[in-house]
Amino acid sequence: MLFDNIAAAFHELFVVETIFLMMVGVVAGLIAGGVPGFTIAMAVVLTLPFTFGMDAVQGLAVMMGVFVGGLSGGLMSGILTGIPGTPSSVATTFDGFPMARAGRPGFALGLGVWSSFFGGIISAVLLVTLAPQLARIGLEFQQWDYFSLVLFALTITASLSGENLVKGLIAGGLGLLVATVGEDEINGVARFHFGNEALKQGFGFLPVLIGLFAFSQLLSDLQDRVKARQSLAEGGGVAVKIEHRKAAVAVLRRWANLLRSSLIGVFTGILPAAGSSISNILAYDQAKKASKEPEKFGTGYEDGIIAPESANNATAGGALITMMALGIPGDIVTAVMLGALLIHDVIPSPTFITETPVLAYSLFLAFFVANFMMLALQSYTLRLFVLVTRVRMYILASIILAYCAIGVFALSNIAFDIWTLFWFGILGYLMRIFGFPLAPMILGVVLGRIAEQWLARSLARSEDLGYFFTSPWSLFFLILAAFSIFFSKYQADRGRKSWTLVYPAVFMISLSLPAFMMGGPVRIGLGILLIAMGIRSLYKHHRNGWKIDPTKSDAPQLREG
Amino acid sequence: MSRLNRDVYIAIVLLLPCGVFFAATFNIREIDYGILTPSAWPRIILVALSILSLVYLVQSLRREAPEETVEPFSLKGTIAKYRNPLWCYGLFLLFLLTLDYLGMLIGGVLFVFCLLTAIGGVSKRNLIVHALIAIIMVGAMWALFTYALGVIFPQGEIITNL
Numbered sequence: 001m002l003f004d005n006i007a008a009a010f011h012e013l014f015v016v017e018t019i020f021l022m023m024v025g026v027v028a029g030l031i032a033g034g035v036p037g038f039t040i041a042m043a044v045v046l047t048l049p050f051t052f053g054m055d056a057v058q059g060l061a062v063m064m065g066v067f068v069g070g071l072s073g074g075l076m077s078g079i080l081t082g083i084p085g086t087p088s089s090v091a092t093t094f095d096g097f098p099m100a101r102a103g104r105p106g107f108a109l110g111l112g113v114w115s116s117f118f119g120g121i122i123s124a125v126l127l128v129t130l131a132p133q134l135a136r137i138g139l140e141f142q143q144w145d146y147f148s149l150v151l152f153a154l155t156i157t158a159s160l161s162g163e164n165l166v167k168g169l170i171a172g173g174l175g176l177l178v179a180t181v182g183e184d185e186i187n188g189v190a191r192f193h194f195g196n197e198a199l200k201q202g203f204g205f206l207p208v209l210i211g212l213f214a215f216s217q218l219l220s221d222l223q224d225r226v227k228a229r230q231s232l233a234e235g236g237g238v239a240v241k242i243e244h245r246k247a248a249v250a251v252l253r254r255w256a257n258l259l260r261s262s263l264i265g266v267f268t269g270i271l272p273a274a275g276s277s278i279s280n281i282l283a284y285d286q287a288k289k290a291s292k293e294p295e296k297f298g299t300g301y302e303d304g305i306i307a308p309e310s311a312n313n314a315t316a317g318g319a320l321i322t323m324m325a326l327g328i329p330g331d332i333v334t335a336v337m338l339g340a341l342l343i344h345d346v347i348p349s350p351t352f353i354t355e356t357p358v359l360a361y362s363l364f365l366a367f368f369v370a371n372f373m374m375l376a377l378q379s380y381t382l383r384l385f386v387l388v389t390r391v392r393m394y395i396l397a398s399i400i401l402a403y404c405a406i407g408v409f410a411l412s413n414i415a416f417d418i419w420t421l422f423w424f425g426i427l428g429y430l431m432r433i434f435g436f437p438l439a440p441m442i443l444g445v446v447l448g449r450i451a452e453q454w455l456a457r458s459l460a461r462s463e464d465l466g467y468f469f470t471s472p473w474s475l476f477f478l479i480l481a482a483f484s485i486f487f488s489k490y491q492a493d494r495g496r497k498s499w500t501l502v503y504p505a506v507f508m509i510s511l512s513l514p515a516f517m518m519g520g521p522v523r524i525g526l527g528i529l530l531i532a533m534g535i536r537s538l539y540k541h542h543r544n545g546w547k548i549d550p551t552k553s554d555a556p557q558l559r560e561g
Numbered sequence: 562m563s564r565l566n567r568d569v570y571i572a573i574v575l576l577l578p579c580g581v582f583f584a585a586t587f588n589i590r591e592i593d594y595g596i597l598t599p600s601a602w603p604r605i606i607l608v609a610l611s612i613l614s615l616v617y618l619v620q621s622l623r624r625e626a627p628e629e630t631v632e633p634f635s636l637k638g639t640i641a642k643y644r645n646p647l648w649c650y651g652l653f654l655l656f657l658l659t660l661d662y663l664g665m666l667i668g669g670v671l672f673v674f675c676l677l678t679a680i681g682g683v684s685k686r687n688l689i690v691h692a693l694i695a696i697i698m699v700g701a702m703w704a705l706f707t708y709a710l711g712v713i714f715p716q717g718e719i720i721t722n723l
Contacts, residue, residue, distance in 0.1 A: 173610040459596040
């Protein structure tokens with residue numbers, strides 16, 4: 001069955017046109033990822049209008065190419081100029097730039113490229129093996145469980161994506177509200193149109209997304225009048241020859257670091273909302289802690305490049321696991337991918353892989369192939385990247401703004417979509433200025449209608465709201481949602497306030513309850529283990545006299561940059 | 562010390578649309594079937610959003626105003642600070658308002674040319690470079706979408722009347 005699906009996907013994906021478009025996507029992603037100020041999410045969002053006329057497999061394969069390319073592109077500017085192209089490559093600059101300045105830029109780039117490649121391949125293997133298993137668990141979900149899962153995705157995103165949890169939750173709420181404008185999908189009744197005919201159809205998902213994210217990002221990039229007139233990477237990088245063979249051997253020799261960092265990347269990606277901007281720093285930190293030569297980190301050390309680059313590419317696979325198995329986006333990029341699937345009338349859920357195996361396995365395969373393309377194209381793209389970095393910021397931003405208008409119009413051929421882009425561009429920019437995170441709002445827009453549908457289905461089955469607490473999976477997600485609300489506070493207070501000592505224990509003991517309710521030897525065993533771990537944690541703190549360890553507050557913060 | 566900081570104003574501004582939208586939920590047509598009526602879900606969201614905005618307001622009121630917000634507001638300073646974004650929004654709005662008249666191609670070229678010149682500065686060389694960039698880049702995108710993807714853009718009255 002698995003091989004049949006892979007064969008069918010192979011047949012679907014390996015069409016000359018699709019492969020060519022994917023290569024264009026990888027190059028575009030590499031360039032966009034390499035340019036400081038442009039994020040991967042922005043590149044993927046701007047690719048969407050082009051893919052609208054394509055079929056689902058082709059369109060998503062191209063976006064996958066941009067995604068993988070973008071994750072690897074950031075290392076070029078990070079290593080050559082010291083400015084990370086994307087937040088996913090922040091930690092790469094710590095050792096990549098010193099190594100390049102020490103006269104080994106080709107080797108540094110090689111380490112980055114090969115670590116990205118191996119990280120991507122490890123996560124691709126895990127994606128193919130884990131996503132169907134997770135989807136199988138997801139088949140147990142009932143209406144209440146789905147609604148609670150969406151609620152959890154929103155709260156964890158709000159919790160992780162900003163300094164202020166309330167602002168994150170407000171942003172998520174605004175996203176949900178935006179999704180209610182227009183015709184309600186359950187009853188077909190128009191809402192919040194205020195007499196405007198165009199509003200009766202609601203806001204197009206993509207104009208909202210491009211406005212909120214890309215438009216506002218461009219304006220933020222242009223705000224500084226001096227920087228706006230500078231080249232993208234002032235001083236610029238110079239094209240160098242990547243030392244592939246030497247770098248590949250060096251990466252494989254450090255296989256333990258590669259594997260650990262890739263796994264950190266995958267599991268960070270699986271967690272809704274925690275993207276590659278977090279995983280690269282976590283992996284760097286863990287590599288430094290595990291190293292026999294931690295003092296060499298920051299001076300141009302090989303492990304300091306391998307860890308973040310393998311982790312950030314592996315995060316993509318993790319985020320795709322959650323999106324494809326449960327229909328919940330792992331980060332903004334997968335939220336856009338989810339939106340693209342919805343445009344093609346495909347609704348990711350636990351039945352997605354079993355009901356549309358060709359599309360699902362085509363995506364798996366596209367992710368796998370995109371990593372090979374990235375490896376092959378990086379050397380050539382480097383020259384193009386050097387050319388692009390000579391362009392002044394305001395020139396690139398002005399052209400992309402015009403492209404936003406053209407691309408958005410092309411989606412449905414209506415000028416109202418450009419107005420939507422404009423208004424949400426202003427809203428997104430104001431949100432950035434006032435410190436409201438955009439990720440929860442985007443997730444709210446994407447998940448709003450899905451949440452309403454599951455709530456309606458839950459209530460159609462039974463009006464008893466108690467099912468949300470008696471259904472084991474629903475209770476599981478509600479507990480996760482409740483604890484995720486306090487997670488940012490826990491991070492801020494850890495090592496400073498005593499309540500943080502009991503937080504992990506209470507969390508584990510609470511989670512054991514739905515595990516017991518689910519039944520079966522494995523889950524009951526897991527429940528017992530969780531209780532035992534919780535009690536052990538409490539006992540440890542009791543023996544220490546509930547002393548607070550201030551060193552804990554120095555641990556890396558799990559928060560979107 | 563002033564207790565009114567920027568966040569207080571934002572929280573109040575957030576509460577206003579909550580009220581407007583909540584009132585608008587009473588204009589949503591009700592139906593006789595189904596458990597979840599069309600107005601129920603928006604109301605749930607609006608109640609949650611209002612509570613969160615109130616929490617945000619209380620948080621902001623408890624916090625002391627940071628030093629910079631005590632400085633007197635200067636319209637000139639704000640305009641100078643946000644000069645480039647204001648140019649972008651202003652010109653984009655103009656582009657939208659004239660779309661029916663100028664069309665996507667001419668409007669797009671003019672938008673990019675004006676924006677480049679507004680941000681990049683006016684000089685003889687800049688004007689030529691900006692004009693070339695605007696014509697080539699917007700023209701190429703327009704041609705790609707029109708001929709390769711089959712998108713029909715608004716032509717504008719100018720071209721239609723030619």
